[in-house]
Amino acid sequence: MIRNHKSLSEEEILLLLKGDLSDLGLDVSDVEEETENARHQDPTTVDIQFLQGMDLDMVEILDPQDNDEDDVPLVSRLLAEPKLALSHSAQKIQCDTHWDLRWRMNDIEEVDTSCNAVFSDPPGDELTPLQYFRTMCSDDIIQNLVEQSNLYCIQKTGASLDTNVREIEKYIGINILAGVVKMPSYRMYWAEATRFSPIADSMPRNRFDKLRNYLHVNDNTKMKQREGPDYDKLFKVRRFVDKIKQGFSVIEPEEYHSVDELIIPFKGHSSLKQYVKSKPHKWGIKVFARAGSSGIVYDFEIYRGKGTVHNDTGLGISGDIVIRLLEGLPKYKNFKVFTDNWFTSYNLISALKNYGILTVGTVRPKDFKAAI
Structure with a gap:
């Protein structure tokens, strides 16, 4: 026999669906009895009043022709069932539940974080500062x-x-x-x-x-015209920058890397000069760099506006920069890369996972909501 429960207000129903209402004083035997009766009913005729006073995580509506035995909560089935005729209150619950998403405590799927990269033994003799400089x-x-x-x-x-x-x-x-x-x-x-x-x-x-x-560094007579397609803002230092990058690439990469931006302090006249209010050195030349946990820079890219990177990966300029700076890392070696919220996106993390690179990044709350 189904016991008559106290009628809940619309606000209490909302709290119940969100998981914020507890200690309702339910009798477990009553819940089991009501659940058993519900299974013999046509799920398309279930009234929203049936939800009052019940723990939704314990209730499911089964289709007799459905052989799927997965435990699907009732609220999920209600929101997914197109034939279910909901009352005005239920429609409001459906709308509010859709936009008011919350994190739930759950077991995290185990991810393989082992590093498969093989690193060389440290050099037998410690290099002098001059020898390190000669490497670069x-x-x-x-x-x-x-x-x-x-x-x-x-x-x-x-x-x-x-x-x-x-x-x-x-x-x-x-x-x-x-x-x-x-x-x-x-x-x-x-x-x-x-x-x-x-x-x-x-x-x-x-x-x-x-x-x-x-x-x-370079012969001025070979510089392309500013209006030309091959014009390079870094032409005067291009050969020096490329050689320095080659020197950095000789260094064997470590397991942990970080991609971030930095400012080279500069207040002279240059079209590359940037003003970044949040940086310790506000005036200077912006550089995107990949560095290891030891502080060594392995690769970098000087920001020069449009055309900073030429590889269009479909991940936006921030994602393109990360992919460009990680080109030197061997694929499928499970390197770990850390980024801040300007670079981090779900698509970037997925793309790097396909390369065998694991990523940790910060996100802004509004960006997370937009992704949902």
């Missing part, structure tokens, strides 16, 4: 700087700069050291009151000025 900045880079700087000086003044490999190496070393021991003006390293011997003794100030004025 090869002799080809230095030689190109010597040739192009001499050529540019001839084009501008009619006379060669007469620089050589040894002098260019000193010039680069001075700039690196100046980044460690900082002064407001580079001329202060040679000034009498602020003289810094490691820099001042390695090269005269006037010679440093001249190298600074004529240092060049």
Whole structure:
């Protein structure tokens, strides 16, 4: 015999469907009896009042011709059944339930997170800082700087700069050291009151000025017109950037990687200069980079607006950048990649999973709702 239950308000029914209403004082035997009676009824004629006072996770409506034994909650069957004639209250429940989605505690499907990549043993002898630098900045880079700087000086003044490999190496070393021991003006390293011997003794100030004025990477006469399809904003430093990338690719990748953007501080005149309010250095050149958990940068891409990356993967510019920066990783090795909310999307994570790369990324609440 079915016991008469207390009539619930529309608000209580909504809370019941959302799982926020508990301790209704149900008698389990009554629920079983009502469930058994419901199975003998035509599911298309079930009235919404039958739901009052019952635990929906314990009730299901079965089609006699349906051999599927999966446990489908009643509320899911109600929302999916097109023939079910719902009352006005039930229609409101259906609408509210559709938009008011909530996370539920559930067992997470186990994912294989083992790393199948085979890493080499550490080098027997620890490299010196100079040897590490030589790995990134090869002799080809230095030689190109010597040739192009001499050529540019001839084009501008009619006379060669007469620089050589040894002098260019000193010039680069001075700039690196100046980044460690900082002064407001580079001329202060040679000034009498602020003289810094490691820099001042390695090269005269006037010679440093001249190298600074004529240092060049590429031949300006080969630059394409700005309106042309082959125009490259990075033409003047393209050969240097490509060589540096080649040096980075020699480093054996580790298991954990992160893709993010960074700013190279710069306040000079350049079409590449960006202003990013949230960054510590607000003015500069934006760079997308892939780095390991050790802090080593393995690959990077300088942002230059449209055409930053040429591979159209259908994942948007953020997804294209991630795919581009991960090109150097061997596929199907279960590397782990971390991204922030600007890069993260469901389609990107699915695409990387197909490559054998596992991804962890943050998302904004509004983006998650849009994805649903």
